[in-house]
Amino acid sequence: MSKTQAKNPQPEHRLDLLREIWKVLKHDKTALFGFIFILGIVAVAILAPIISPYGYSEQHILDSFQGPNTSFFLGTDEFGRDLFSRIIWGSRPALLVGVLSVLVSIGIGVPIGLLAGYKMGWVDRVVSWWVDVALSFPSILLGLMIVILLGPGIVNVALAIGISHVAQYVRLARGPTMAIRNLDFVMASKALGATDLRIAFGHILPNIVGPIVIMGTLSIAGAIRMEASLSFLGFGVTPPTPSWGNLIRDGVDNILQSPWMALFPGLALTFSVLAFNMVGDSLRDMFDPRAGLGKKKG
Amino acid sequence: MTEGPLPCRRRPFRPDRIMRMYTYAFKRILTAVTVMWAVASIVFLAMRLVPADPAMVVLGEHATAEALAAFREEMGLNRPLTVQYWEFIGGLAHGDLGRSLITNRPIADQIWSLFPYTLNLAISSTLIGAIIGIPLGVWAAIRKNTAIDYISRIVALAGFSFPAFYLGVLLLLIFSIQLGWFPVLHQIREGTLWEHIYKLILPALSLGLIQASYVTRLTRSSMLESLEEDWVRTAFAKGLKPNTVYFKHVLKNIMIPVITAIGLYMGTILGGAILTETVFNRPGLGKLLLGAIAQRDYTLIQSGLVVFSFIVVFVNLLVDLTYSLFDPRVKYE
Numbered sequence: 001m002s003k004t005q006a007k008n009p010q011p012e013h014r015l016d017l018l019r020e021i022w023k024v025l026k027h028d029k030t031a032l033f034g035f036i037f038i039l040g041i042v043a044v045a046i047l048a049p050i051i052s053p054y055g056y057s058e059q060h061i062l063d064s065f066q067g068p069n070t071s072f073f074l075g076t077d078e079f080g081r082d083l084f085s086r087i088i089w090g091s092r093p094a095l096l097v098g099v100l101s102v103l104v105s106i107g108i109g110v111p112i113g114l115l116a117g118y119k120m121g122w123v124d125r126v127v128s129w130w131v132d133v134a135l136s137f138p139s140i141l142l143g144l145m146i147v148i149l150l151g152p153g154i155v156n157v158a159l160a161i162g163i164s165h166v167a168q169y170v171r172l173a174r175g176p177t178m179a180i181r182n183l184d185f186v187m188a189s190k191a192l193g194a195t196d197l198r199i200a201f202g203h204i205l206p207n208i209v210g211p212i213v214i215m216g217t218l219s220i221a222g223a224i225r226m227e228a229s230l231s232f233l234g235f236g237v238t239p240p241t242p243s244w245g246n247l248i249r250d251g252v253d254n255i256l257q258s259p260w261m262a263l264f265p266g267l268a269l270t271f272s273v274l275a276f277n278m279v280g281d282s283l284r285d286m287f288d289p290r291a292g293l294g295k296k297k298g
Numbered sequence: 299m300t301e302g303p304l305p306c307r308r309r310p311f312r313p314d315r316i317m318r319m320y321t322y323a324f325k326r327i328l329t330a331v332t333v334m335w336a337v338a339s340i341v342f343l344a345m346r347l348v349p350a351d352p353a354m355v356v357l358g359e360h361a362t363a364e365a366l367a368a369f370r371e372e373m374g375l376n377r378p379l380t381v382q383y384w385e386f387i388g389g390l391a392h393g394d395l396g397r398s399l400i401t402n403r404p405i406a407d408q409i410w411s412l413f414p415y416t417l418n419l420a421i422s423s424t425l426i427g428a429i430i431g432i433p434l435g436v437w438a439a440i441r442k443n444t445a446i447d448y449i450s451r452i453v454a455l456a457g458f459s460f461p462a463f464y465l466g467v468l469l470l471l472i473f474s475i476q477l478g479w480f481p482v483l484h485q486i487r488e489g490t491l492w493e494h495i496y497k498l499i500l501p502a503l504s505l506g507l508i509q510a511s512y513v514t515r516l517t518r519s520s521m522l523e524s525l526e527e528d529w530v531r532t533a534f535a536k537g538l539k540p541n542t543v544y545f546k547h548v549l550k551n552i553m554i555p556v557i558t559a560i561g562l563y564m565g566t567i568l569g570g571a572i573l574t575e576t577v578f579n580r581p582g583l584g585k586l587l588l589g590a591i592a593q594r595d596y597t598l599i600q601s602g603l604v605v606f607s608f609i610v611v612f613v614n615l616l617v618d619l620t621y622s623l624f625d626p627r628v629k630y631e
Contacts, residue, residue: 024378089401132329133336136611138569145344145603148591225461229573230465233588252467252577259471266464287384 006282017209024286025279028237034278041272052085056238065258075260083261086242087268092272094272097158097227098220099237104162109169114200116170117177119257127170133279134167140229147235157236161223172215214283223278228269244269323619330615333386337607342386345600346379352596356399373399386600395601400593405601408586416582418494419501419574420567426506428560431513435556438514439521441545450514457511463573466504470577473500478593483579501578509563516559520552554583554621561617565610 020247025032044051052074054060060080067075073084116127134142148158180186181204189203231245239246244265251262354361361369370376375386382546389396395405438450474480489497524530525548533543549599572584583606590598 012602052405129332129336133333133340136333136337137518137607140564140569140572141603141606144572144587144591145341148599149344149347154447188310221459228461230464232573233576234408235591248467252470255467255470255475259475262467263471266461270460270464273461274455277455277459 004111014025017213020210020285021213024282027259028282028285033066034275034282036234037271037275038158038279041091041095041275043094044088046094048088052082052088053189053243054082054085056086056089056242057081058085067258067260069159077261078254079201083247083264083292086247087244087265090242090244090268091240091272093154093157093231094224094227094269096154097161098224100155100158101160101165101227102216102219103163103221104217105165105169106212108163109166110205110212111171112166113173114177115169117174118181118200118204120178120181122161124174127174131167131170134164137164139164140226143230144233144235147230148236152235152238154237154241157227157230158223159229161226164226165172165219168219169212169215170212174210176211177204181205209234213271214280217276217283218280220270221273221280223271224269224276302459305371307544314556319622322622325374326615326618330611334608334611337611337617338387338390338604339383341600341603345596348596352481352594364445373397374415374456379526390604394522395605396597398590398595399600405598408598409583409601409605412581412583412586416568416571416575416584418498419505419580419582420564421510421568422502423499423505423567424560426502427509427513427563428557430507430510432517434510435514436521436544436549439518439525447518450518454511454518457508457514460508461573462508462570463577465507466501466577468576469500469504497580501574501580504569504577505574508570509560509567512563513556513560515623517552517556521548524548524552540565558617558621561613564613568606568610610622 022198025035026061058081060082062080063072064078065075065076066072066080069075072082074081074087077083077086087155112127116124132159137145143157143160146163147156150156150159161204177200186199186203189199194202227236228245229242231238232249233244236245237243239250247265248262248269250259251260251265254261259272351366352375353366357365359370367376374382382502386396393406395409398405398408400630432455434450439445441447466553470480470482474482483498530543530548533547534540537546559605572587573581575582576588583602587599587602587606589595590602
C-alpha cells in the first residue's frame, strides 16, 4: 500500500475518490452487483415497518414451528413469530452495528496511526507495542471482554466491535504516513509554517483516505459477521430485538423441530457479508492490484 | 524478496549470522513475554472494572453482610488491588491460575482437562485448511483465468463471507438432520479414538473449510507473485519442465510465507472455536469461557481470557522463530 501511495504524492481530492469508486463500480460487475445488493439491504432496513408482513414480535402461538407456506413466507419460530419479518427487522442492527463500529475504529485508530507515523520515535514504539498486544487477542475475545464490561445492547456491541478493531486501523494509517511524511509537499508545508496537526490531518490524511475506505468497506463485512457471532453467543443484540445472530441461535436451539429457523437468517447474514466483501475486494484491486483476488492483473 | 542468492543454492556457514539469529530469538521471546504481561494486566483491570460485586454474584442478593465479608476474606477479594494484581501475575508465572469463584476448583485443572479438545479442533481445522487450500491455490495460479481459477476465487470469496458458525449450522443441517450421518450433539464422554475422530469431523470441517479459502487466496497470490520474478524466468529459460519449476522451485519458495500465515491464522481459529463449540455442543475452552461468563465466574473468565491469548502469543512466537530459522533471506534487525 505504501508503495502505491509513495508514487502518487499529489493530494487526492475527495471528489476524485468518489469518482474512482464509481469507475470501479461501473467496470466491475461483481462490485456493481454487491453495491446494488447493499442498497437493497439499506432499503429493506429503512422500510422494515412497511414491508414486513407481521410485527417482529407478533405471536401466532397456534402456528408455531411452521415451514415456509403461503401465510408465513419463511415459516415461524417457537412462538409462531413470522421468520421473514424477523429477518427483515434483523437487517437494522446488522447495518447499524456494521457502520457504527467501523466509524468507531476509524475515529480512534486513524488519528493514533497518523500520530505514530508522523512523530515516529518513542511515540511510535509505544503505539506499535500496543498494536502488537491488541492483535494478539483474537478479536472475538476482545469483543467479548468489552461486552462483558459494557453490557449487551446495540450501541455497546458497536463500541465493542469498533474498539476491538482499532489496532488494525492504527497499523493501516501508520505505514503510509511514515512513507509520506518525508515527501516534498510535506516538507514544503512545514517550511511554510504549518503546524503538525495541520500537516497530519490536512495534508497526510487526504492521501491515505483510499486504503481507509477500502478497509472500512471490508470491515463492515467483518463487523456484521462479528455482531452476528456475539448475538449468536448471547452477548450482542438480545431478544426480543431480532438480529441475524440471535435468530440463528434460536434456530440451533430448535434445530430438531424446524431446520428453517437456522437456515434463512444465516443466508441473509452470509449474502450481506458477501455483498460488502465484493465491493471491498474490487476497491482493493483498484488501489493495490497485487493483493486480493486479482481480477485485473492477477 | 528478490535479493540474495538463488533459493536452491546451499548457504555458506556464517557464524555472525547465527549469533544474530540468537539475539533475534532472544529479543523476540522478550517481546512475547512483555505482550503476555500486558494482556494479563489488561484482563485483570477489565475484570475489576466490571460493575458487579463477585461476592454478591456468588452468594446472591440476599446474602448477609457477614457472609459477604467472609467470602471476600476467603477469596482474597478485600485485599488491596496491587496485592491481588501481583498475586495474579505471580501465579500466572508459576502456572497457577487461581480458583473458580463458583466451584472453588483450581482453574488450571479445568483448563488442562478441556485444552486437548480445543487443541484437536484447532489443529485438525488447520490441517484441513492447508490440505485443501494449498493445492487449490497452486492449481489456480498455474491455470490462471481458467475455470479452476474462477472456482478458487468463488471459494475464496464465499469463505471470506461465510461466518464459520453458520457453516457449522449448515453442516449440522445437512449431515446430522437430513442425512443422519452424524449426531446432532457432539458431546464427548469416554469413547474410543474412532469416536473422538468421528465427533471431530463436522466441527473441524466448519472451521477448516473457512480457513481453506484464506489459504487458497494466499497461496494463489504468492504463487502468482513469485512466477513473475526473474529467477523463475531463468529457470524456464534454461529448459526446466514447467512442473519442475512450479513444484520444486516456486512452491518451495512460497511455502514459508504460506505456512507462516497459516500459523498466524491460529488466533482466528481459536476465536472461531468458541462459536463452533457452541454450535456443536462440543466441550472445550470456548464452552468453558462462555459458561464462566454466563455464571459470572470472574476468576474463571479472567484466566480463560488470559490463557486464550497466551496460546495465540505463543503460536505467533513459534511461527516467527521457525520462519527466521528456515528462510535464509530473513534479515535480523
